[in-house]
Amino acid sequence: MIVCGDDGLARRLASELREVYKERVTLVAPAARDTQPSLGRVPRVSVRGLLGGPGLPGARNGDAGQAVRELRVLDAAELDEGVLASAGVAGAAALALVYEDDDTNIRAALVARRLNPRLRLVIRLYNRKLGQHLEELLDQAALVAEPGIDLRELDSSTTVLSDADTAAPALAASAVAGTSKVVQADGLLLRAVERTPPGRGQVADPGLCTLALLSATTSDPAGAEGAEGTGSGEDRGPRLLPDDRAVAAATGRGIVALETVVHTDPSRPRRRSGAGALPVASLFSQRLRWSLAGMVAAVAALAVASWATTGDHPLHAAYITLLDIFAINDPAVGDPAQRQVLQILAGFVGLLLLPVLVAAALEALGAFRTATVLRRPPRGMSGHVVLLGLGKIGARVLARLRELDIPVVCVESDPQARGLALARRLRVPVVMGDVTDEGVLEAASVGRAHSLLALTSSDTTNLEAALYARAVKPDLRAVLRLYEDGFATAVYRTLRAAHPAALTRSRSVTHLAAPAFAGAMMGRRILGAIPVERRVLVFAAVEVAGHPNLEGRTIAESFRPGAWRVIALDTAAPEDRRPDLASAPGYGPPPGLGLVWKLHPGYVLRPEDRVVVAATRRGLAELLGRPGVRTPRT
Known part of the structure; x- marks a missing residue:
């Protein structure tokens, strides 16, 4: 290389x-x-x-x-x-x-x-x-x-x-999942999470699958003399890609499970970004909707009263009521008293209806204008990600967060920032202003936010914004983009010491982009790598044809513990598959995810199939038929 x-x-x-x-x-x-x-x-x-x-x-x-x-x-x-x-x-x-x-x-x-x-x-x-x-x-x-x-x-x-494109998935995962140990596959973000050892008689949740058993010493200070690791050194160390029997037997050891990164806020219904039709809620405020509903109820009540007192046909009674409301009917001189009273009430309702109609027209006009300009954060918004900076990095991260259907509020001071057009198209709320000015972060509802992503081009601005946000909400998850690794390490340690209950991440774009470049150098089949203690698991997309360890075998038969494991199947037709599963599908949701997880053990792999495997370096070399590749030192 x-x-x-x-x-x-x-x-x-x-x-x-x-x-x-x-x-x-x-x-x-x-x-x-x-x-x-x-x-x-x-x-x-x-x-x-x-x-x-x-x-x-x-x-x-x-x-x-x-x-x-x-x-x-x-x-x-x-x-x-x-x-x-x-x-x-x-x-x-x-x-x-x-x-x-x-x-x-x-x-x-x-x-x-x-x-x-x-x-x-x-x-x-x-x-x-x-x-x-x-x-x-x-x-x-x-x-x-x-x-x-x-x-x-x-x-x-x-x-x-581009380093911006490759760093965006890890930054988005840090804000949502709190970790950068992620792999991107066909538009999905996958993360490896460590699960604590279950209690006696309990079984740990394996997520999509169990990637590894952690060392016995990670959960038991006694380690070599304690629970699980009384045998050889290999038994005490991490075990990659264990089978179900090994996972069930290792009750005293934590596991590393594979999960998908999704937004799971039940109070917010899922919807596609950039929907074409404007909802009624964004056209009219709640107070105006209640006023219109009251006017409609008053008109209906007057129409029913006119029908009951005059004996006219219901449609004719409603028509006469509307004429009275809009003051285009003849005065009810010489008519019965009930008719005269109803006409006076209808005229009064008409006077009340006129300002309501004017307000509705003004609000609808404003809603259509902001749909083509920028949206303001809605009142009561919570559980969202506050994204600071819509430059080259911020625009990529915004697109990735919206692909995951995660609510975002952006803050930007430059009216010419390249990410504003994307935010306008995706209808993402934006607060225009300097994040260091008082009231800007409050306008973005940082006190009710899930996390803060500070991605401006200034290290001091990112740090100041994180410190101010922590003063508003001490347990806020903060992810900072910092250029210098030494400065990022110092900031991380200080914030962790000052706010031990909150999750802090200081990220360098260079540090986050390097794994994606390394995976591309290893070949398009490599989706990424996730470290497990001192060992590494590699994720790769493999064509089944020509591999005797996969072709014609069931999912259960193709699994070799400690070497490789099929974790997903690409169901897309061969002519519709993207050549690089690790590449981002572009802005907006992908047209159709072809990967299927939780595979049936009895499914027989066909030559035209493409699968995603998790493997050790030695196991992947053997699976791909490259026995000459040097084995790793663990």
């Missing part, structure tokens, strides 16, 4: 590939920018030294030699064809180009595709439309260079990502 970049994302990505996936990594980065997350004890190699001979300086026995086999760092001020050749792009499996400059990434991608048509390319671009055209261009270039190549079979196509 080769990673090329000039900021913290490159170093974070290299660490992710080395530590999570145990891949051999070459990092190409300028030495002047080597101030980001540490990569451990590895020697730095200059491009001039590499060109002088095949060997690497420092490749000797000991720690340095082991580090070289896992990671080498190339100092390169500029990325050109010579640097890519020195990094070994001709024989690499994947290349990530994560420079902040789009032009540098595009030029390097074109050169790399020419040097190695089978190379898996992952490119960081901010322009999404340009990224789609670039993917098609580079894949077409690979087909022209090698006409017989099958990119889908080799899983070596081009993937264009």
Whole structure:
């Protein structure tokens, strides 16, 4: 794996590939920018030294030699064809180009595709439309260079990502579920949650499925001498992908269960975002609706009284009553007293009805205008997410939250922010103003909110908003976007110490985007990875055809404890499937989710099926028929 970049994302990505996936990594980065997350004890190699001979300086026995086999760092001020050749792009499996400059990434991608048509390319671009055209261009270039190549079979196509797009699911999950241990699959967010050990005679809720049994020492301080872990070290450590018998027997150990992240507020009915028709509640206020209902009841009462006193047909009596109300009937001179009294009452009702009709017209006009501009937060709103900032990151997170049907109130100070158009289209309430001004967060009902997402471009603004919101509601869940990892760690520890009962998360976009880039480098079949203590579970989408451990077997027969487990089935037709299940489906709800969970154990897997599996690294290598892949050190 080769990673090329000039900021913290490159170093974070290299660490992710080395530590999570145990891949051999070459990092190409300028030495002047080597101030980001540490990569451990590895020697730095200059491009001039590499060109002088095949060997690497420092490749000797000991720690340095082991580090070289896992990671080498190339100092390169500029990325050109010579640097890519020195990094070994001709024989690499994947290349990530994560420079902040789009032009540098595009030029390097074109050169790399020419040097190695089978190379898996992952490119960081901010322009999404340009990224789609670039993917098609580079894949077409690979087909022209090698006409017989099958990119889908080799899983070596081009993937264009944006750090904003990749960080959005984790930020949304942190605000809703309180964790960033999530995997995205076909528009769904899946999280791994730790469940405490059940009591005697009880069974822990497995969620969608049980991913792992935690170490005995995590719940029992006695650990090795106590409950479950009196045997070997493997028994005391975590057990990945256990079968039902092992889960039932391990009553003293917690479990890691897989769940979907959904909004479960029963007081708020689910509805699709951006519904076309305006509801009556948004056209007319509750007070006006009651006034109109009273007027209708008064008209009906007068019509019934006219029918009863005059003996006319009911429709004629109602018609005469309406004429009296609108003052277009002849005066009832010489008519019976009952008729004269009813006409006077009808005229009085008409006087009361006129201002009500004017108010209704003004409110309806205002409702239609705000439907095309911005909505204000409704009164009494609660259980929502307050989203601060509608820039590049905030717009992506807003779209993800609305896909999950989670109520959101946005706060933005810039009237030209790129996310305002999306909020207008999705009919999301927006408060215009600076979050540091008094009364702005109160207008967003932060005191009744479920969580706060501070995603502005200023660290101090995000911190100030979180502190003020905590003063209003001490137990509010707060997620802050902070640029510097050291500052984010200090803020997290301080807020946790000051508010131990509340959930606090300080997130760096670089930190959240790195796993998605790493998954793309591993191939489109990889959906993500979730750590379980010191081990890792990998989630992948696998075509059943050609895999003897899956094809023709039932769900129960295909399950190999400790290695892999089928957790979902893609029921979409092969021609309608998206090639990358981990990619976001776009704004709004996906057109139709094809994944089915809670599979019947007797279902027989067919060659045309596609399944989602949870596996260890060793198990996934065996399942995909790659026994030569290095096994991980746990």
